[in-house]
Amino acid sequence: MPTGIRISPTRAARAVNLLRAVQFTHPPSCPCHSNPNHHHGPSTIHQAARTLATPIDTTQQKEYAFEMAASSIRFGPGCTKEVGMDFKNLGSKKVMVVTDSTVRKLNAMKQVVEGLEREGVPFEVFDQVRVEPKDSSIKVAIEAGKRYKPDAFLAVGGGSVIDTAKLMNLYTTFPDADFLDFVNAPLGRGLPIPSKLFPLIAVPTTAGTGSETTGTAIFDLVSKRAKTGIAHRNLKPTLGIVDPLNTRTMPSAVHASSGLDVLCHSLESWTAIPYYERTPRPTNPINRPAYQGANPISDIFSLQALKDTVKYLPRAVKDPDDHEAQSKMLLAATLAGVGFGNAGVHLCHGMSYPISGQNPGYKHAGYDVDHAIVPHGVSVAVTAPAVFKFTGASNPERHLAAAECFGVDVSNVKRESAGEVLGEALAEFLVRLGDQPRGLKALGFGREHVDQLVEGTIPQARVLMLAPSLDMQNVEAEREQLGRLFEESMEY
Incomplete structure (x- = not known):
C-alpha cells in the first residue's frame, strides 16, 4: 500500500462542512457561484477539499493558504505610562526613541520619557522624522540609529514616525545591507527580511495608519517620483500601545x-x-x-x-x-x-x-x-x-x-x-x-x-x-x- 494519510469519507465530509461554515464572502452566498465573472478558478471550498486529499503540488500557481500576522496590541486610556516597564521586562539597555518635532512637545512623549526614567532604562531621542518621509529623511534616521547602536526602538507618533522607526530597526539590524535590498520590487530588490529584528514598541498618536500592527513602511523614493516601501512580517512592531489619550491633541x-x-x-x-x-x-x-x-x-x-x-x-x-x-x-x-x-x-x-x-x-x-x-x-x-x-x-x-x-x-x-x-x-x-x-x-x-x-x-x-x-x-x-x-x- 502507498504510504501517506488517508481521509475517510466521513472526515472529508466534516472538513468540507466546516469550510462551508467559514466560506469566503459576506453576505453568505459564495461569489464563486453567485458571480461567475468574479473568479477564474475553483472555489476555496473545492480547493481546500482537494488539498485535504492530495499532497501539496508546487506546480500549481494559485495560492492555497494565508497567514495572519499582527503586532500584540495593548489598548486603553493611560497605558502609555507602562512602556518603561515593558522595556525593563525585555531587558533593554539602549532604547532609541523615535518621534518628530511636534510630537516631542506633547503629553505622549512626556509619559514615555517619565516611564523610561522611572524604570532606569537608558535611551536617546531622535526627533527629526519628516511627516510623509522621503528616502533622504529615512537615510538620516538610519544613520542616527547606526551611530547609537540601540538594542530596542520606541516609536511615538503617527504613521510617518512608526514607519521610520521600522526602517531604522531594519537597517540597524542589517547595517551592511544596501538601502534598496528590501525595498519593494520593481523599484527595489524586494528581498525578504531573513530574521527577527530588535524589539520595537509603537505608540500611535494619530488614528489612521494602523502602522502599529503591520509589517509595512512607506516613503517617497524621490528619484522615481513615487511612493514605495518595504513590506514583510518581520518588520511589524513587537507591541502596539494604543492609548486614546494620545489622540486628543490631534487637530x-x-x-x-x-x-x-x-x-x-x-x-x-x-x-x-x-x-x-x-x-x-x-x-x-x-x-x-x-x-x-x-x-x-x-x-x-x-x-x-x-x-x-x-x-x-x-x-x-x-x-x-x-x-x-x-x-x-x-x-x-x-x-x-x-x-x-x-x-x-x-x-x-x-x-x-x-x-x-x-x-x-x-x-x-x-x-x-x-x-x-x-x-x-x-x-x-x-x-x-x-x-x-x-x-x-x-x-x-x-x-x-x-x-x-x-x-x-x-x-x-x-x-x-x-x-x-x-x-x-x-x-x-x-x-x-x-x-x-x-x-x-x-x-x-x-x-x-x-x-x-x-x-x-x-x-x-x-x-x-x-x-x-x-x-x-x-x-x-x-x-x-x-x-x-x-x-x-x-x-x-
Missing part, C-alpha cells in the same frame, strides 16, 4: 485625513481579490507576501473598521471633545491595520503614491509643516468614488455590503449597479465630512498630468496585483484603465 484636519486612511484601508482590504486567487504561489513560505488578498479572518477586522469609521469619523472631526468618537476611531484604525496588514490594499493606495509624490504644490489646511503636502488619507480618498465604481462588477455582493455600512438601502439595487451605488455613497460621505478636496483638480492636477500619474502607479505591483477588475496581464490595457480612473477622479 480636526488630521482627524479627518487620518480617518480617511482607515476608511480606504477597510474598503480596499474588504474588496481585494481573495487570497486563493493570488499568483504566484510561493515556493517557500518566507516569500509569502504580507499582502495576501482578502481572507475570512481579515474580513472580520475590515468590515468592523468600516462600520465604526462611517459612524464615528464625522463625530471625531466635528467635535474635538467627543472622546468616545476619538477612542472608537483609534480602535478602528488598529482593526483596519490588522485587516489590511494581512489582506492588503489595492487601487486607492496604488494611485495615491504618485499623487503624493508628484504633488504640484498643494498644502493641506491644518497641517503645521513648512512644505507642500497632500496628507496620505487625502491622497487615497480622492480617488475612492471612481475606484469602487470601477471594482463593483468584480464582486457586487461585497460592494453592496459596504454600501449598507453607509446607510444605503440596497434591497432593490441591481447587482450591476453595485459599484455605482458604493461610489455615490462614498462621494456623499466625503462631502458631508467637509473641508476635503473634491477631486484631483482641487489638488492642482489637470488632465495633462494623467499620463505621469499612471506611470507613477504602474510600479506599485505589490498592491495593484490585489485590485479586482484591473488587467495586469496587458500593460497597455492597464494603463488605459488607470488613465480613465485618474480622469474620473478629477472631480466628484
Whole structure:
C-alpha cells in the first residue's frame, strides 16, 4: 500500500462542512457561484477539499493558504505610562526613541520619557522624522540609529514616525545591507527580511495608519517620483500601545485625513481579490507576501473598521471633545491595520503614491509643516468614488455590503449597479465630512498630468496585483484603465 494519510469519507465530509461554515464572502452566498465573472478558478471550498486529499503540488500557481500576522496590541486610556516597564521586562539597555518635532512637545512623549526614567532604562531621542518621509529623511534616521547602536526602538507618533522607526530597526539590524535590498520590487530588490529584528514598541498618536500592527513602511523614493516601501512580517512592531489619550491633541484636519486612511484601508482590504486567487504561489513560505488578498479572518477586522469609521469619523472631526468618537476611531484604525496588514490594499493606495509624490504644490489646511503636502488619507480618498465604481462588477455582493455600512438601502439595487451605488455613497460621505478636496483638480492636477500619474502607479505591483477588475496581464490595457480612473477622479 502507498504510504501517506488517508481521509475517510466521513472526515472529508466534516472538513468540507466546516469550510462551508467559514466560506469566503459576506453576505453568505459564495461569489464563486453567485458571480461567475468574479473568479477564474475553483472555489476555496473545492480547493481546500482537494488539498485535504492530495499532497501539496508546487506546480500549481494559485495560492492555497494565508497567514495572519499582527503586532500584540495593548489598548486603553493611560497605558502609555507602562512602556518603561515593558522595556525593563525585555531587558533593554539602549532604547532609541523615535518621534518628530511636534510630537516631542506633547503629553505622549512626556509619559514615555517619565516611564523610561522611572524604570532606569537608558535611551536617546531622535526627533527629526519628516511627516510623509522621503528616502533622504529615512537615510538620516538610519544613520542616527547606526551611530547609537540601540538594542530596542520606541516609536511615538503617527504613521510617518512608526514607519521610520521600522526602517531604522531594519537597517540597524542589517547595517551592511544596501538601502534598496528590501525595498519593494520593481523599484527595489524586494528581498525578504531573513530574521527577527530588535524589539520595537509603537505608540500611535494619530488614528489612521494602523502602522502599529503591520509589517509595512512607506516613503517617497524621490528619484522615481513615487511612493514605495518595504513590506514583510518581520518588520511589524513587537507591541502596539494604543492609548486614546494620545489622540486628543490631534487637530480636526488630521482627524479627518487620518480617518480617511482607515476608511480606504477597510474598503480596499474588504474588496481585494481573495487570497486563493493570488499568483504566484510561493515556493517557500518566507516569500509569502504580507499582502495576501482578502481572507475570512481579515474580513472580520475590515468590515468592523468600516462600520465604526462611517459612524464615528464625522463625530471625531466635528467635535474635538467627543472622546468616545476619538477612542472608537483609534480602535478602528488598529482593526483596519490588522485587516489590511494581512489582506492588503489595492487601487486607492496604488494611485495615491504618485499623487503624493508628484504633488504640484498643494498644502493641506491644518497641517503645521513648512512644505507642500497632500496628507496620505487625502491622497487615497480622492480617488475612492471612481475606484469602487470601477471594482463593483468584480464582486457586487461585497460592494453592496459596504454600501449598507453607509446607510444605503440596497434591497432593490441591481447587482450591476453595485459599484455605482458604493461610489455615490462614498462621494456623499466625503462631502458631508467637509473641508476635503473634491477631486484631483482641487489638488492642482489637470488632465495633462494623467499620463505621469499612471506611470507613477504602474510600479506599485505589490498592491495593484490585489485590485479586482484591473488587467495586469496587458500593460497597455492597464494603463488605459488607470488613465480613465485618474480622469474620473478629477472631480466628484
